[in-house]
Amino acid sequence: MKARVTASAAYTIADIDKRLYGSFLEHLGRAIYTGIYEPGHQHADEQGMRRDVIELVRALDTPICRYPGGNFVSAYNWEDGVGPKENRPKRLDLAWRTTESNQVGIHEFADWAEKAGTEMMLAINLGSRGLDAARAFVEYVNHPGGTYWSDLRRKNGRKDPWNCRVWCLGNEMDGPWQIGQKSATEYGHLANETAKALRGLDPTLELVVCGSSHSDMPTYPQWEATVLEATYDQVDYISLHMYFENYEKNTQEYLALPVKLDRYIGTVASVIDFVKAKRRSKREVKIAFDEWNVWYHNRKEDAERVRTWDWPEAPRLLEDIYNFEDVLQVGCILNTFIRRSDVVRIACIAQLVNVIAPIMTEPGGPAWRQTIYWPFMLASKHGRGTALQLAVDVSTYDAAAADKIPWLDIAGTLDADRGTLTFFAINRHSSEAIEADVSLEGFRAKEVEHTIIRHDDLEARNTMQAPDTVTPKKADGARLGGRGIELVLPPHSYSMVRVTL
Template sequence: MTSARITLDRDFTVGDVPHRLFGSFVEHMGRCVYTGIFEPGHPTANESGFRTDVLDLVRELGPTVVRYPGGNFVSGYNWEDGVGPVDQRPRRLDGAWHTLETNQFGLHEFMDWSRLANVEVMQAINLGTRGVDAARELVEYANHPGGTYLSDLRRKNGAEEPFDIRLWCLGNELDGPWQIGHKTPTEYGRLAKEAAKAMRYVDPTIELVAVGSSNSGMPTFGEWEHTVLSHVYDEVDYISLHAYYQEHDGDAASFLASALDMDHFIESVIATADAVRARGRHKKHINLSFDEWNVWYQRGKETEDQEHRVKESGWREHPRLIEDEYTMTDAVVVGTFLNSLLRHGDRVHIANQAQLVNVIAPIRTEENGPAWRQAIFWPFARMAALAKGRILRASVTSDRVETTQYSDADIVDVSATWDEENSRVALFLANRSLDDAATVEVALHGFRGDRIVRAEILEAPDGADRHVSNTAADERVVLRPLPGVSITDGGLTLTLPALSWAVVEVTVAKA
């Protein structure tokens, strides 16, 4: 048995919970769009071709903002291909994923879908093969009320009212040699600055995200952020971060501690952005958009073989790509990533789990078949629903676990929020130990615990190992009641089973 003590104080908070922290991502990649969110002819499809079984799961998952249409896809995409009469839209080769894009689903369809899903749109523009002109024209098409060629074209295409898209990404991963239109930081910084200016000439109310490093292991990491922000600081509101993690060679301890790397990545980008702010004597702070993150098994030869098979099969519509099947272990890790993002919510104002359906996703589907929740669905869904109000600064004293890839990590990982309006404190906890349960004592300062509203645990079901996952036929990894949570004079006590994720919500009164 291991142990941890967590102290939460009403007067020590990080900031408000950002509404956009629980975002997702829809890219024209694999089966995310086609047979994912959009499948005309499916038994559940509505008149627009949207799968309503998927819409139900998306609403249950609870993302607040969805990034679209890429991703690598956007760096070779002409936005005009996805508007206008569907039967007149061109079929294009997508070099990013070696697929045939039909453009049966485009901007208007995504806007209609987003309203049904109750999500804000985060629109990415192509700064790979295109530039300033296409960027400003897309803003005019989407956001100008009318009376100009492009805004009237939108109205002719069926959208009388502006789409009013507030949030825009200035390209995608242009630091990466794999990206169509790859650029040096100076090339990108200059282009992003001019695109941002032109877009804001059309609509000065929009918010803009500059491209940051594709991951913290990039050889240009740090230099890229510093150079890009030196160009665009006054024109943008956010800089992006992308990170994916996986278990290597059975090293589960390091994998379960990989949120330490996410912490370091976030804090390094904050430091770099603030250094540019100081040097340029800027008044505002640049905040962070962690607009791609997840567990992704990039399995070396296995992944290369899949990519080879896709290319060998020719140009096909929506082939299966990176449809990872997530395990109980992955779900705990995703819970710790969400904790990391929430703990840094004073500067990480946007975050998007990649992707929403089928492609490394919490939701899976089969063509003309069912949709189901993957194991990683649950930590996201509960945190998106319950993390409200203020982020509490948690002081943690925990037994430690040794790792080979990172430093020693707390066995119990935690984040917490205080919803003052509804007098509730929510705790989100992970036990990283593969073998030992953990007793947890929570001290509440300035609060008095009143009633346990919710106590749920995500753990491997009886008889299953840590690799258990959900399938279309059997969702085995689900939240269950967590017994034994008690309110004490000073707070709470509970026990976390080995390799588990839990949520505890309690009503409180001010002490």
């Protein structure tokens, strides 16, 4: 199969916000306990945080991490996680029918985030609580001192404020599964009043208002319009969530789903423009796609288990073991975010450790990289700079999600500081290689290197016993030629092609 791609220095999309490669940790399953935190583990530091996990997170270079939820946050009292650990209460978590020990709270997470090289993105409970608890939380975290909440932080061992910049005003408040679900009108009013109060504390905060939980919600996209009309003057982002499933085991249909993602982003971007025009505003509101990932391998079984178990602490839950097929999907999702980086400024893979995550751990044992760790790492480390507007000519196929799905999914970035062009390319075809001529207009290529992730078995997985079954390898499918570079992309493959200018 032939393809033609044109990358021009004259046609760019946007400068990519590095937070496009953000992550997420929720008090859910083993994400926190025996995930990032396991006192007594051979790799635990003085605070009980696993150094082996921190090393894997640092290698991902994820600049921001959302915490502590998720559904968990909608019935969470942040005060339970501060002060002496022996005095912290155990609570029943209604979101996942588990028991929360509160041995990790804001102090422990903030220290972990610093060690892991990531900034905090904190979520506020607007389900069971409201404005007053929200302003107390922000004051505790960000105010220097001299007030009740800031002095309590200092008493609890942290003199300087953490100065967290990004705050989420609740989580999935449209969802009937959410503690404290609200209508768009109810939520819009509460979110706006909370935002006003937080701006009174610090007008420079970046505030994220809840959009639809997914694009199949019956209230979508009217929810976005109603909420934004209520909050537009106070917020900076509207959050979107999407998870990707392949219950039917149909790879072509599965790999078409990112087109639905693109349509979701485009629709919400249009709603933002509509509200902006209606309000005659100059204010720019962007999208924080702060939950996304593949989630289906154990989802139905886990839903049944949660309904019947008796409030366990840190159970094994939502621990999808990803395969090579999921590498292709995650690559296509990340490419979509790059191509939409003009409006999607923050995105958070959900989640980071153990719970539908790129990193897995065994209690008392090792930590290892899942298959999806690799495309995320490659994009996070090399997909920085400026997103390029590529012209792509390639054959297509029709799917349930949309017609005319291109067999080649490709995104490109220019890192002017490093003097490199990087292309991320996924061949969706099961049996045909793609021979792609990439024309470089306004660029002078010096050398090219090709990294590939490929396996003959779509079900191939990385496990504790075999952690390197699916890994990136150097390849020889790219060379300088013609007006740019010539690529050969094998069937069902993920490629990163880096051009030194």
